[in-house]
């Protein structure tokens with residue numbers, strides 16, 4: 430049974446994951462550390478998770494034979510990204526425990542459903558989504574209230590890292606942008622003046638027990654997460670508490686099982702005080718939760734394993750202030766752009782110098798080709814004080830250029 434780690438039991442308990450990206454890789458590594466066998470389903474033969482898993486099924490996510498194999502080999506199955514077809518999860522769930530459920534993933538993969546869910550939760554969670562309108566037809570486009578402009582037009586499905594989004598100021602721009610997105614279902618959100626962004630990760634077991642990780646403060650660059658800071662004082666304490674409570678309410682309302690991340694905006698309300706807006710959720714571990722690997726006594730990936738396997742979920746404790754720096758492919762080309770250009774080959778960043786700094790933890794995803802904007806890894810920085818973690822991070826960033 431998935432509830433029994435296979436360690437020393439003589440029996441092979443196997444956990445499966447749909448998707449072979451870095452999140453799947455770190456799930457697999459956490460599962461293996463606890464004695465589980467792992468199976469990854471991903472079409473890419475060089476997928477980061479496939480490369481480290483005991484078994485790799487190389488088919489599309491909705492391939493019937495691939496899914497049948499996954500079901501046969503695994504005692505329980507999870508996912509590492511929200512764009513797996515929800516019906517694939519539903520098929521698997523007919524035979525095996527699947528967490529999160531197809532229904533939860535279906536909400537997270539569609540901004541229209543997601544926003545509706547947040548609105549339903551608002552009386553419980555105390556946090557509402559941004560003012561928005563759903564655009565499905567020319568009539569709904571023309572009916573958009575004027576006060577949503579300037580705004581951001583976002584495709585309802587398949588968006589990530591700022592992709593599938595267009596900033597628009599006028600009705601003409603809005604119409605042109607929707608045209609440019611092939612008139613797929615979209616959400617127009619009012620452009621908010623963000624004072625900060627934060628996110629919360631919770632893990633919820635099948636028994637309804639839910640634990641929350643500390644609140645993460647996130648800095649994005651070009652729509653991609655650049656930096657996560659987690660320590661006392663990074664965020665207003667009252668807002669952080671509200672964000673945690675809201676995330677728990679959102680997970681409970683969905684009867685969610687697994688690891689869930691919810692993103693929030695910190696905005697200034699009309700009276701000049703700070704308020705929270707709920708932005709979106711990910712039905713899986715999240716980039717902003719990577720610091721838990723080195724700064725908490727439970728990582729978000731171990732929490733995913735525990736929730737899936739029906740193991741206890743103690744409240745995580747953060748034992749060090751932390752900063753997580755994303756390592757994008759750009760680092761492999763700069764500041765050595767001249768050398769890289771001359772040889773047309775990416776150049777490895779100066780890891781030895783970075784790792785000479787105490788409290789630096791390097792995580793690379795084993796991706797074979799560095800490309801600008803591609804998430805290649807992350808660096809977690811821990812230390813005995815916030816000042817030390819900040820100083821070490823500054824030194825690391827200076828080395829990386």
Ligand code: ADP
Nearest residue numbers: 559581588589590591592618619620621649652
């Ligand atoms: P995704 O992460 O799926 O690409 P998001 O909805 O999180 O999409 O948007 C990406 C980033 O764009 C956010 O982290 C935030 O910085 C900015 N953003 C998104 N929506 C708004 C908004 N309504 N007002 C201001 N900034 C926004």
Ligand code: MG
Nearest residue numbers: 590692708709
């Ligand atoms: Mg986002």
